Amino acid sequence: MIKRIGVLTSGGDSPGMNAAVRAITRIGINAGLEVFGIYNGYKGMVEGYIEPLTTESVSEILTRGGTVLGSARLPEFKDIEVRKKAIKQLQRRGIEAVVVIGGDGSYRGALELTHMGINCIGLPGTIDNDITCTDYTIGFMTALETVVDAVDKLRDTSNSHHRCSIVEVMGNRCGDLALWSGIACGAEIVVTSESGFDEQDILDRLRDLDQIKKKKHAIVIISEKITDVHQFAKRVTLNTGFSGRATVLGHIQRGGSPCPFDRMLASQMGEKAIDLLMQGIGGQCVAIRDNQIVAYPIERALVMPSSSKKPLTNLFERLG
Ligand code: F6P
Numbered sequence: 106m107i108k109r110i111g112v113l114t115s116g117g118d119s120p121g122m123n124a125a126v127r128a129i130t131r132i133g134i135n136a137g138l139e140v141f142g143i144y145n146g147y148k149g150m151v152e153g154y155i156e157p158l159t160t161e162s163v164s165e166i167l168t169r170g171g172t173v174l175g176s177a178r179l180p181e182f183k184d185i186e187v188r189k190k191a192i193k194q195l196q197r198r199g200i201e202a203v204v205v206i207g208g209d210g211s212y213r214g215a216l217e218l219t220h221m222g223i224n225c226i227g228l229p230g231t232i233d234n235d236i237t238c239t240d241y242t243i244g245f246m247t248a249l250e251t252v253v254d255a256v257d258k259l260r261d262t263s264n265s266h267h268r269c270s271i272v273e274v275m276g277n278r279c280g281d282l283a284l285w286s287g288i289a290c291g292a293e294i295v296v297t298s299e300s301g302f303d304e305q306d307i308l309d310r311l312r313d314l315d316q317i318k319k320k321k322h323a324i325v326i327i328s329e330k331i332t333d334v335h336q337f338a339k340r341v342t343l344n345t346g347f348s349g350r351a352t353v354l355g356h357i358q359r360g361g362s363p364c365p366f367d368r369m370l371a372s373q374m375g376e377k378a379i380d381l382l383m384q385g386i387g388g389q390c391v392a393i394r395d396n397q398i399v400a401y402p403i404e405r406a407l408v409m410p411s412s413s414k415k416p417l418t419n420l421f422e423r424l425g
Contacts, residue, residue, distance in 0.1 A: 297327075
């Protein structure tokens with residue numbers, strides 16, 4: 106039976122990571138474990154920035170955005186010598202297992218550590234919703250609320266000035282934030298890496314919205330890393346009846362107090378992670394699929410198709 110576990114947050118932070126740290130710490134301690142916080146992701150593991158967590162030290166963090174453990178990206182963790190250093194730090198403290206809260210890059214590190222004898226469980230912490238094995242990642246719903254709030258405000262001013270607001274949202278290569286906010290805000294056009302970007306077609310559609318449908322404004326939501334939205338806004342002004350304005354929502358989407366859904370999801374997933382580790386299971390990641398909290402082997406999770414996207418693309422098109 107294991108006695109000591111660690112918990113870390115890795116990659117881009119997301120609202121709800123603290124709720125997960127709190128759940129892991131409290132449920133772990135209540136199950137008889139000692140729980141250690143590993144600070145600044147895998148970097149802190151390598152450097153030995155590791156400290157005990159207590160029931161008290163995780164109070165007041167449930168409602169806070171960001172991560173109290175800090176986060177970092179450490180591409181060097183792919184190097185086995187770097188991982189060996191990290192394992193030594195864990196062994197020195199008697200830490201036998203680790204919960205890794207992060208994105209799919211963090212899962213790969215968790216899998217490698219498991220292969221090297223440290224059982225790891227992954228929890229999906231990212232606003233991108235780009236981990237296909239789970240219907241939702243921790244932080245996605247809060248980020249969605251932030252985007253919806255911003256786009257609703259942009260709609261007001263676009264409407265007053267006969268403008269087309271082009272709003273760039275995060276998502277890495279995943280279009281969920283764009284598509285979901287597009288549906289929730291009634292956007293006219295959504296562009297994601299899944300939908301592709303045909304600029305001429307979009308300009309034609311905007312011209313129709315202005316001249317034929319007599320729309321007072323238009324909202325285009327576009328995933329990051331697709332095009333330069335400021336340049337695109339200039340071409341909208343030149344080629345359609347709307348004046349184009351671009352807004353990049355940026356890191357604002359990563360902050361803020363987690364919404365109740367993310368607090369619940371993080372708490373349930375944290376509970377599942379402890380249950381798995383107590384059974385001596387590692388190399389798995391926790392997911393919510395069809396409203397059930399489940400776990401999959403990380404190797405399988407990384408290549409699983411997502412269950413929910415197609416119906417939403419259809420929904421957006423049918424609402425147009
Ligand atoms: O993975 C979360 C995320 O916010 C992505 O949406 C975005 O592409 C990336 O991280 C930004 O990374 P950074 O904070 O390192 O600039």
